[in-house]
Amino acid sequence: MLRLVTVADAPLDRRMPPDFTGRPTPERAAEEHVRALQAIALHGDRQAFARLFRFFAPRVRAYLMRLGSDDAAAEDLMQDVMLTVWRRAPTYDPALAGVSTWVFTIARNRRIDALRRVRQPPLDVDEPALVPAAPPLPDSAVAALQWEAKIATAIATLPPEQAQMLKLAYFDDRSHSDIAETLKLPLGTVKSRLRLAIGRLRSVFQPEESP
Amino acid sequence: MSALPNRHPIGDEFLLDYASGTAPEPIALAVAAHVALNPESREALSCLEAAGGALLNGLAPAAIDDASLDHVLARLDTQEPTLRPSRARVADSPLPPALRAYVPNGIDALPWRRRAGGLAEAELPCGDGRRYKVSLLRIGAGKPIPRHGHSGEELLLVLQGGFADEHGHYVRGDVCFADAAVEHRPLADSDGDCLCLAVTEGPIRLKGLLGFLLRPFLRR
Numbered sequence: 001m002l003r004l005v006t007v008a009d010a011p012l013d014r015r016m017p018p019d020f021t022g023r024p025t026p027e028r029a030a031e032e033h034v035r036a037l038q039a040i041a042l043h044g045d046r047q048a049f050a051r052l053f054r055f056f057a058p059r060v061r062a063y064l065m066r067l068g069s070d071d072a073a074a075e076d077l078m079q080d081v082m083l084t085v086w087r088r089a090p091t092y093d094p095a096l097a098g099v100s101t102w103v104f105t106i107a108r109n110r111r112i113d114a115l116r117r118v119r120q121p122p123l124d125v126d127e128p129a130l131v132p133a134a135p136p137l138p139d140s141a142v143a144a145l146q147w148e149a150k151i152a153t154a155i156a157t158l159p160p161e162q163a164q165m166l167k168l169a170y171f172d173d174r175s176h177s178d179i180a181e182t183l184k185l186p187l188g189t190v191k192s193r194l195r196l197a198i199g200r201l202r203s204v205f206q207p208e209e210s211p
Numbered sequence: 212m213s214a215l216p217n218r219h220p221i222g223d224e225f226l227l228d229y230a231s232g233t234a235p236e237p238i239a240l241a242v243a244a245h246v247a248l249n250p251e252s253r254e255a256l257s258c259l260e261a262a263g264g265a266l267l268n269g270l271a272p273a274a275i276d277d278a279s280l281d282h283v284l285a286r287l288d289t290q291e292p293t294l295r296p297s298r299a300r301v302a303d304s305p306l307p308p309a310l311r312a313y314v315p316n317g318i319d320a321l322p323w324r325r326r327a328g329g330l331a332e333a334e335l336p337c338g339d340g341r342r343y344k345v346s347l348l349r350i351g352a353g354k355p356i357p358r359h360g361h362s363g364e365e366l367l368l369v370l371q372g373g374f375a376d377e378h379g380h381y382v383r384g385d386v387c388f389a390d391a392a393v394e395h396r397p398l399a400d401s402d403g404d405c406l407c408l409a410v411t412e413g414p415i416r417l418k419g420l421l422g423f424l425l426r427p428f429l430r431r
Contacts, residue, residue, distance in 0.1 A: 026268070046284060053280050058272030065273060075276070079283050086287050097257065101264030108232040108263065151258065152265035170231045170266050176224070191224065198223045198259065205258045 033099035040089040066171040098148035162197040219385035230259035236338035243309030248384030305371040329354025350399035358396035363412030372405035
């Protein structure tokens with residue numbers, strides 16, 4: 001069974017089918033990102049950071065511009081996000097989230113800090129006061145990586161109208177009633193499509209069988 | 212490993228707004244405080260944040276200036292300004308971590324104001340204060356919040372003790388959601404005071420003579 005340490009240590013070919021195209025599969029890219037963050041955390045590996053930068057900087061910038069940042073603001077904020085990735089690398093826990101998810105939450109929070117001047121009350125996952133969840137499964141470090149892939153698949157297979165609603169919710173910074181108005185849909189329709197989409201995504205996380 | 216029966220989680224739409232970063236600060240605070248106390252909601256939020264990660268991955272990459280990476284590399288060794296609040300003093304607080312920044316000197320130091328018989332309220336500065344009112348409510352053991360309706364949404368998150376209304380029984384970590392269609396009269400459990408985080412949109416409408424008399428005191 002793969003554990004967190006072995007994600008970094010095990011030879012690639014034991015875990016992944018050979019990739020004859022030479023292009024990284026999404027799964028392999030996700031594992032590379034974990035290794036890069038661990039290399040940053042362990043020995044301040046700048047080359048590992050550069051690799052993460054090349055993948056995430058253009059996407060973070062695209063995210064910020066989708067949400068209405070102008071060119072200069074998107075650049076500043078993107079650099080800020082990537083700097084935060086470097087600084088917070090030691091706090092990254094692959095058992096809790098994939099790297100894309102982690103970077104997304106940093107970008108989301110920095111954007112709120114910078115543009116709205118309000119705080120996003122953080123969920124501090126290191127906090128001992130958290131009511132603990134059930135003990136994680138032994139291979140949860142791998143599971144978190146797989147979630148991202150499964151969630152991506154779930155989003156790709158959503159009915160188009162639900163996928164559209166979800167993207168608007170994440171990328172357009174508008175309230176549900178604004179979305180309804182723009183799309184000329186009743187608010188109830190917007191809400192029910194979102195609810196259906198959320199249900200589909202959450203079902204990815206449900207265990208196969210309940211005891 | 213089955214979930215506790217009769218949990219009252221926060222609605223998925225609030226989790227989505229938090230995950231996507233569109234929640235106003237008062238709602239984000241309620242979500243962060245709730246998920247700290249409810250592992251199932253925390254997992255649902257993780258799922259929605261993973262959706263954000265997947266959508267981020269799927270975005271068409273924007274062009275990046277070659278100098279961009281160099282700029283960031285040059286800044287890697289600068290220190291991050293840290294403003295981490297000390298946690299030592301509030302280690303045994305019933306407040307989830309997200310709330311502590313809003314209650315820096317502890318619950319007892321808040322400007323509590325007496326409301327009806329067993330009800331006290333301390334308003335917390337949160338957000339721009341225009342759309343939502345955020346406060347802690349302390350309901351005396353066995354005492355009610357007077358029956359009221361709502362002009363907007365109201366989220367009550369139980370932090371300590373418990374209460375019941377016409378729709379259920381709520382304990383630590385549970386969220387009681389009410390909107391304009393709901394009228395209720397929460398009654399604190401008799402075994403101790405009940406402490407709640409209340410996020411209220413628009414003025415609440417109290418019912419009955421007691422409500423009429425209290426109205427001036429509950430106005431924002």
